[in-house]
Amino acid sequence: MPRSFLLVALPCAFLLLCFVAPMAYLFSASVLIAEGTVPQDQPTLDNFRIILGSALYRGVVLRTFVVGFCVGLLVVVLAYPLAYFLVRTRSRWKGALIALSLAPLLGSAIVRSYGWHVILNQDGALNSLLLWAGLVEQPLRFLPSTPAIVIGLTHALLPYGVLSIMTALNAMDPALERAAMSLGASRARTFWRVTLPLTLPGVAAGFALAFAISIGAYATPAILGGPGTETMATMIRNFMLALLDWGLGSAMGVILLASALALLLIAALLGGPARRTVVAAP
């Protein structure tokens, strides 16, 4: 079929040249670049050894995972009630509320993290409030800190959790809930014994998606973090653009890639209907 060949060949050639080949080059760079930006002939695992051997870099990797795990957890816990309400409400504001909940997706992570900076910085909203209420004498330091990064990322990724869980709720047969209630189960019992177990795959998918996106996010840790709260993303940026050590940058990129891929694979295996969500990782 020559016509379908043409439809497929051009886009695939583009992706092979501009996506697959660069990725392959990244893998080779992670074992071929010993210092600076130019590859040598002998492959070496030194870059991986340096990252996994140094307490500093291991700390960065560990912090990234702790942040990702907390963000994933917070996202699904906060997203569930909102998603449940948006799917089940019969309010005439339903459409507007869905739009309002998903609208933050239209802003970059910078817009959303900047708001948290305004709130959390030393003479920001939270400190003004605490001083005004007489709860503290001196303004507190909330920034830079790892919890601030967790809050900022949770905020930025919440709409993804809402989407995953809404998809799972939409895919569920509402007759099952009516059946449980008609058999005498209370609304709360119906939720815990019927709705939640049936939508758990969507929750797991939302968790893994938020986890995977947050470990690769640059803007939020850059704005709300600082020296001492580096994540893999900010470290990769330092290696690539400030220290010009492309070997270490590539090696950390490979570690980040493998981690995100593993998480999304888990999400796809657990996800069921939720994995069909059209929009995924940015």
Next chain:
Amino acid sequence: MRDGADRPWIALRAAVAAVLVFLLGPILITVAASFNGSARSTFPPEGFSLRWWSEALSARWWEPMAFSLKLAALTALLSTAIGTPLAFALVRRRFRGKMLVEALVAGPLVLPTLVTGIALLQFLHALGLGALVGFWGLLIGHVVICLPFSVRTVAVSLRAMPPQLEAAAASLGAPPRVVLRRVTLPVISGGVFAGAAFAFVHSFTDVNLSLFLASPGERPVTVAVLAFLEAGFAPTLAAVSVLSLVIPLVMVALLERVVPIGAFLYADPGRHR
């Protein structure tokens, strides 16, 4: 049962209200900060001032903003042009290696964008094309990461289309080209526009890829803001942030009036007919 059953619903409403405050509060506070009279990014605002807005709209910030708009528009156009035929082939044709092509298209969506960015940066330099870093490098990278949106939304609307429509047109004597132009394309136009809109927004808001492919003279507004942040915070950034949220918001809201693109956000292809 009724009275007792309504209590969880009230608790749910309270939780929903709290989550919405968490979700929208920081954005509203950013809006308030952009009108702040003081130079520190304090809240509540001290006095009212439009000077941050006049600074945000000056050439210094309008240039990267215009650069981002141009980049996003071209990205949306190119990824739609490449993605639509591909979606067609994936839904309508059978060919060997289809699974592989599907995996290839999903790749840029699944792998961290930041990694795609450092891969492209190094690859361009390795090919001796380091001069492309800047607009052209960004355009290539953005089309790569936005292509999955175009392919997926078009595929969703193609799968949702009743196959009898095309058969009916053909049986009434329409040649294949007329069927494509007068039946198929109008029916899937929602998916095409939704894909273009997602691509535009995804490109306009991207940080992780643009960070590595921008050059000092050719950088999108997100990268310009980050560079500015290294020097310190100023309410100008609040105004720039609000502006960069409002532009895609207005665009999508206008488009939504013509095509219901919101439906594609959580469309479940399995449930369409």
